[in-house]
Amino acid sequence: MDRLPARMRAAYVTGLGPVEAVTVGELPVPAPGPTDVLVRVELAAVDPVDLLVRSGAYPTPTPFPFVLGRDLVGTVALAGPGAAGFAPGDRVWCNSLGHGGRQGACAEYAVVAAERLYHLPAAADPVASVALLHPAATAWLALFRHGGLRPTETVAVGGGAGNVGVALTRLASLAGARVLVTARPADAAWCRSAGAAEVVDYRDPDPAGRLRALAPGGVDLYADTSGHLDLPATVDLLADRGRVVLLAGGGQRPTLPVGPLYTHDRRILGFAISNAPAGELAGAAAALNRLLAARALPVRVHGVWPLERAGEAHRAVEEGVRGRIVLRVAEPGP
Numbered sequence: 001m002d003r004l005p006a007r008m009r010a011a012y013v014t015g016l017g018p019v020e021a022v023t024v025g026e027l028p029v030p031a032p033g034p035t036d037v038l039v040r041v042e043l044a045a046v047d048p049v050d051l052l053v054r055s056g057a058y059p060t061p062t063p064f065p066f067v068l069g070r071d072l073v074g075t076v077a078l079a080g081p082g083a084a085g086f087a088p089g090d091r092v093w094c095n096s097l098g099h100g101g102r103q104g105a106c107a108e109y110a111v112v113a114a115e116r117l118y119h120l121p122a123a124a125d126p127v128a129s130v131a132l133l134h135p136a137a138t139a140w141l142a143l144f145r146h147g148g149l150r151p152t153e154t155v156a157v158g159g160g161a162g163n164v165g166v167a168l169t170r171l172a173s174l175a176g177a178r179v180l181v182t183a184r185p186a187d188a189a190w191c192r193s194a195g196a197a198e199v200v201d202y203r204d205p206d207p208a209g210r211l212r213a214l215a216p217g218g219v220d221l222y223a224d225t226s227g228h229l230d231l232p233a234t235v236d237l238l239a240d241r242g243r244v245v246l247l248a249g250g251g252q253r254p255t256l257p258v259g260p261l262y263t264h265d266r267r268i269l270g271f272a273i274s275n276a277p278a279g280e281l282a283g284a285a286a287a288l289n290r291l292l293a294a295r296a297l298p299v300r301v302h303g304v305w306p307l308e309r310a311g312e313a314h315r316a317v318e319e320g321v322r323g324r325i326v327l328r329v330a331e332p333g334p
């Protein structure tokens, strides 16, 4: 390993604000603590939540200058004495930087606590992997940690063609569930290729009625990523003991259908991966690693852009780009 440089390129902010706040420039290379790993970053992804952190819409500790980004794929440069299991040169990934006081992934070097770092399987595709880390871990936790999905259940996914929606669909169908999704008709083939049994046009005048006709026995688990959920109609769709998992739609203030909820033992659950403790993230990571190695998860990568375009990438995600934007920070290597 060559001597570490003193400074590195990074995409960061010195205060919370609009996309214009994103600066790509030089910062000191951070020093890892005893249980940390210093990772030389190859690839970082841009997540919708990075925009919420950068703008201040999602309040979380952001020590300035604050490097943006949750997800990285890279190589271990240095491992602290208490970072068991990691050695220089190991190919690794992380998906929980850039919030909670932790500096982010969009830099040539990132400090990662060993408990938040995982080995990247040799058979995994690095670009697809970094693009999948956030949506697929979110989907895994939503289905299995929060939604309590069991094989043979019927799952409905609101926003089935999106990054998280398609991961929900693939993971639920691999688990043995029958999956119904809402999506625009142009995305029907994409959703079916991910494992959807049926695709309902979300612009249909009565999507809930369409779903009810497709699942007369009720939906066991409804996961919404669209942020446009008709909550009363969705609760009515549920089987007894059915669950709604809300992952999006922070601005919604729907009426709570109390009777249809408690008289059928139904539940409405909120879930944000930002709250997941390291142990739960590690559980999702173990499952993801098996799937990344098998290249079993579908993903749409909109583009692989240089780190210098980090601000432009934030703007594109803000404007609703379809698919994931990956930032190339450095070429693979020592």
Ligand SMILES: NC(=O)c1ccc[n+]([C@@H]2O[C@H](COP(=O)([O-])OP(=O)(O)OC[C@H]3O[C@@H](n4cnc5c(N)ncnc54)[C@H](OP(=O)(O)O)[C@@H]3O)[C@@H](O)[C@H]2O)c1
Residues within 6 Å of the ligand: 048, 049, 134, 135, 138, 158, 159, 160, 161, 162, 163, 164, 165, 182, 183, 184, 202, 225, 226, 227, 228, 246, 247, 248, 249, 271, 272, 273, 274, 320, 322, 323
């Ligand atoms: N809670 C968590 O832990 C967590 C984690 C990750 C992401 N999220 C949130 O989840 C949401 C989705 O993220 P993403 O990366 O998957 O975004 P995305 O790729 O843009 O997916 C959103 C999907 O929703 C669809 N949609 C829009 N309006 C709809 C409607 N009225 N009915 C049904 N579907 C509709 C979109 O379809 P079109 O393309 O046709 O518009 C798109 O396919 C975001 O709000 C993100 O912040 C939450």
